[in-house]
Amino acid sequence: MSSERFSGEVLSSADAAGWEVQWTTRWSGRDLATGQPVEAPYQFGYAGTVTAVATARMLDGRLIAVSGSWEGPLRVWDLATGRQIGDPLTGHTEWVTAVTTGMLDDRLVAVSGSWEGPLRVWDLATGRQMGDPLICHSHGVAAAATGMLDGRLIAVTVGVGDDSVRVWDLATRHVIGDLLNAHAGQVNAVTTGALDNRLVAVCGTWEGSLRVWDVATGQEVGDPLVGHTDKVNAVAVRVVDGRPMAVSGSDDRTVRAWDLQSGEPMGDPLIGHTGDVNAVATGVLNGRPVAVSGSDDGTVRVWDLVASRQVGDPLTRPVGMVQAVATGMLDGRLIAVSGISDKTVQVWDLASGADCTGSAGGFPRPGHAAGIDAVTSGVLEGREVVVTGSQDATVRMWDLRSGEPVGDPLTGHTGAVECVTSAVVNGRLIVLSGGADGTVRVWNPATGEQVGEPFTGHPGPICALATAVVDGRLLAVTASTDKIIRIWDVSAGEQTIRPRADQSRRVHGLAVTTFDGRPSAVVGTRQGGLRIRDLATNRDTGPRPTPLYGDPVWKIAATTTVDGRPIALTSRQYGDPVTVWDITAGRAIAQLQASAGEALAAAVVDGRPIAVTGTLWTAQVWDLNTYQQIGSDLSFPRPVTAVAITPAGHLIICSEQHITVLAATPTPQQGVVEPESTCGSGRLG
Template sequence: MSSVSGSSATGLLSADVLQRIERLGGHIPDGFRPREWSVDTTAGEHEVPAAVQALLAVEWPAGQGLCTDDEFRWEVHLPSHGEVDALVVEDEPRAWYAIGYDEGQWYLLVDLAEAHTDDFPVYRVDHDGSDDAGSRRRLSSVLGDLRVVTDRIVFPSRIADGEAADEALVIDAEALVNTDPLTLLPLLDRATTEQDRLAATVYRSSLARHRDADAATRRQILALDAARLGAPDLSRNLADVPVPGAPAQDWTIEWATGAKLDHRLLAQLDVGGPQAITELQGRTVVATVDGWTLHVHDLATGESLVEAGLECDQEFAAIALAEIDGRWIAVTGSSCPGCDHHYRCEGRIQRWNLADGNPIADPVRAHARSVDALAVTRVDGRPVILSGGHDCMLRMWDLRTGEPIGTPSIGHRTSVGYGGIAAVAVGELDGRPIAVTGAWDGAARVWDLADGGTPGTILTANTDYQYEDAGIFHVSLGELDGVPVAVTSGDDDARAWDLRSGQQLGPVITDYCKCSDLVEVDGRPVVVTVDSDGWVRKWDLRTRRELGSGVNVFTADRRIVRALTAVRALGRVVAVVPDYRATAVVDLLAEAPGTSRVGHTNTIEALTVADSEVAVTGSEDGTARIWRLDDGTPVCPPLSDHWVRVKAVATARVGGRSAVLTSDGDTIRVWDRATGELSREIKAEGGHQMLTLSAAYLDGRAVAVTKGYDARVLTWDLEGAARAGHPPFTMRKEYSRSMATVELDGRYLALVEDDGAVRVLDLVAGEQLHTLDHEGGVLAIAVAGSRERVTAVTATYQDLQVWDVATGTRTGTLDAGWSVRALALADIDGRLVAASGGSDGTVRTWDLADGRPYGAALTFPEEVNRLALTGQGRLVVAFGSDLAVFSPRK
């Protein structure tokens, strides 16, 4: 049998479908081929499309089953093909065919007439024939909501049902690897010993990455995170856990940095966007509209409860949740995504059934251009929706019918070129229902809802409302020593206000704040803030003092923070912080970690290894670091005299000593590798801003080779601190960060990506030898070999290509998946080994002699930025702001 990705189903089923089948342990027989096949349906005889045949051919391991990934855990039989009738209420007969069913007596149907795509629609209908099959989901989404169950006990005896709640919980490595995450997660809070609390922290560190992965992948990620947290013994124990049906790991983690790992960061959900939080059937849940999909997650476990596509031709800017007549609904506000006719655009309010994502009635036009703020409350016992939009109006709607109540309320000033009302919070003031809005005009305003939205007190933070950073975008309500207060924030600061008098209470809480919320902790009001760099902090509202230290919720790069909600959940107080692609959950009560492991504080952008002894990294944090490869200790303090981020690093022998080269902007810096002392600076003239940096030797002298935004390739004498060699090479393409240098037959060559090709330049002769022609752009270059024969590997958008550098001929092609941004190549024990990694967080390795994998793929919690390989077989991986070193398992 073959894996799914290698079978003849490739091309019939999408990559997403194949990946999900493989994750669930399924495979398609090597001999599978679609055949001519027709079946009887309620619409007559109909052909079974090739994609459906491929799904029906999937075989599953003996002793394994599938179940729904929800509270019911219904056993799913898939595939289970057969003709069906009387299952769907329909006006016109359709070509229904059953591909599966579950123990909840729900059937999975496809309409054969529309199942010719590689990710065809699937309908879930009840057995009693009462459904009209109006809701459909893609096959990949259906498979993504299934979980594997096996004959093995996945719930360890130490954590067995019936165990006393107050009994100490023992968490061992096998439980962490092989237990179903939905079973284990709620129990981690019962950890009492220091060792078990550390295990719980390791488990939560990359939860979003391993929660839905197979046990073998989880084992590798957990071992990595244990190393990042400075727990080598736990890392080894995790790596050694047997996983049924999976071989032992091919790679051993030697060490890793984890400067930003923090046990207070409980989880990261892999969706972002506008959010709302509520209690739903005894669970605290967060609802997020990500793109055009509604997601509902359990905050305690990260479990996905609802994933439903929303049919809408506009973007979603706001969301609220409500329960009405025993039914949970989501209310969304949409906005114009941007066009040339804003005056004709309309922001709409739409109500959705939370259970299935189906719309409730038609959307209503609520505001001009956009609906940016929503809240749900009760006025005189009547459930209502409050909405604020670009037109600066506050409007009230009947939650049941969607009909408007009264006339729009006007009070905020229009800010030309910017938005209107950006935030709305609801509460009570002296027994009367109120709303407090924040807007781009720099003011917050109190509205009396009992009088239909009468404007009341105005709270003004900024008078210069013509500028974008003057607005108030977040409002929360609470109490301080019996005084009703509002806390507001925008792009500048967070402030507190007396709701009765409209006066500001005390000084600014913090002057660097993106979003804020107000929550009570141990009887005192606490303001929680997040800044644009992703740091969550908390402040005592009485004293304005910061409580504890901040937590950085987004470690890989700067994100666009959209909101912040502080809420009581999981038996603690948490902050829920979404950006555009993820949602972080932070424990606001836990104590800060004692010390952070050494490492970069921002994304690693450059990496090289020297003499199989040290690794050198450069980062967006403006520093370069030199690491001992054997144990990860720093050779010297960080190299920190850079003006901007360090984009490139290299090593060379300069003046008889080992040196490290770094570049930032227009300057090359030369550092002593042993001491970290700066020995010289070489400043480029003529606007040569450097993108790449490599080292070479011309006539026995060390030189640096750079490629700049000016499209020139230059060489620099590192001892004389001046230009060296021939006149510069000029490329066609200005922006290029792919370059490598190598010695071949006594000549030093530079391989430089340029406009879809790789130019092979002779640095000694000052001429171009030939080009390595590609179809599409070149994302990375790596070279290795002997002086007589040099091999290059280049990454394109489609694959890896292998080249003989001397002749310029292509000698092989490897399928590297997608999104490759990092390459490495090395001669290991006489065999050329290549490694690739990228934005999917996966590193793959190959033996170039036969094109087969050199070891199993490795999964990382963040994007892989750079890679290096040593002659001893060590694999060095830079992911996010961290570095990890692996060696082949012996």
């Protein structure tokens, strides 16, 4: 995991839903400077395979990325915050094959080409297209690059299927050169650079060679650079030790470096990729020139251009081929931006993986090594903290405001941590965790130490854990796969009453509430109904609501209505709805047309009861007075696994190893969707 305020997908969906992302975390990767594991990329959601990407620095100093995809529109991203800037740049209707940037009339512009034909120029400050599209070639644009020639911004474009390479003055929109001469086959890639004070275009061809052209004269410079045994897909140029160098990537799965003055290879081929190399870029990492490459094998690799060796381990994603790569400097650190076939744009910290905090972005900080199954919150020595339990068998704490880790991981469980909750004893915060090892452990988060011996007795994993104060004692209520509910005196570290079992009912979830003024547990049954368990006697009490479905209750949460009535929410493992129950009356009173097979929480915030539901890649927030959704869906790039609501109204949403903390803007009261809207939820009878 790592710290980022992560996906542009999350940020944009949160904005639309009326929530502000305060911080998030992200996936693991490796520090390319040291080769050690660090937390890794943050990513931006996209609707199609990302096929082109470029970086640039805005006039106000912000580092941005411009990306294009199979779907056509370009998107612009602020790399420090992870937010999309403005609306998509629409105009292209097919596969965007090239994106590059430059300065035109003192304005930062993006230049893009696509399979359907035209070259388009975009003012990145306004998000508007400048002038009409340029019809550069008879079919489409296969590749494009920009450069400065005699103070003018020019574009070098490669035609699709017609072997043409042309030079355009972007101010006048006129062709000023044609580099078609002497190319034996179709050009597949192009970049520009300086050679002996001349602007040159370096072209990669289908037959595997690189050719260098003087852009001003249209003449080829030197002989073709021969070495690749298959199509050249990408080229980049960098000055190394005062000498201009070209870097190329090919379908032969190698990266090669070339001395442009001598025309000779520099070092041996860089071997490591197991798929076609689709993209290359260059930069400086720890004072050494490097190349960054992306491949069909799903990896991004970094290469030391002086030593001719790979730096660190490859950066990998679970799925997806790397189609595009660009580099840039963010806060003094080299980053790589990669476009992936899994419809994401990733940003990798290539320097140190050091923490970089901020309200909507950032770089890696330590985190869980596996998915998060449980989350809660509390106040530790005056500051609000998030507490998470993970499949990596640890409990971790995070500062709610900044996302900084608080203390070291709490270790002791020998299996996944399935449940966490917090409580206050003698004015101090304690944390309780239940694990797949069948134990419940009590922690002093101020010292990071376990308090007493683990609670043992359940032979199977702890499925549910909650706390309540009964007759002045803090009690913990636990349920396991053994179908037994146990009640523990937390201070004494022992069970208060002989446990009771009901062999016909496996408990999947429980929550603490009050019934007739007595602390009670609401227990979900395998048949889909509820039972009320008196915590003083460990016996069932009150009505048993009639199950609405044959499916087991999977998740359960409890809170109160505005007039103080206790209510419970239950979800099924598969499908919707979420049912709202009046505990006192013993009947279902409403349904939320939401799935909450993985995560469910409820609380009263500013006098208003709300709920959060989570399943797959979506979380939703609900007003429990109107039973309507608040705002729109919150989207995440990984399945939602745990949710919580703090007393102040922050939402804590975990998606696999990620944590996202959101604050309401506007408040939930202002963001309520009116009952007549088509949310698909409603009251029962």
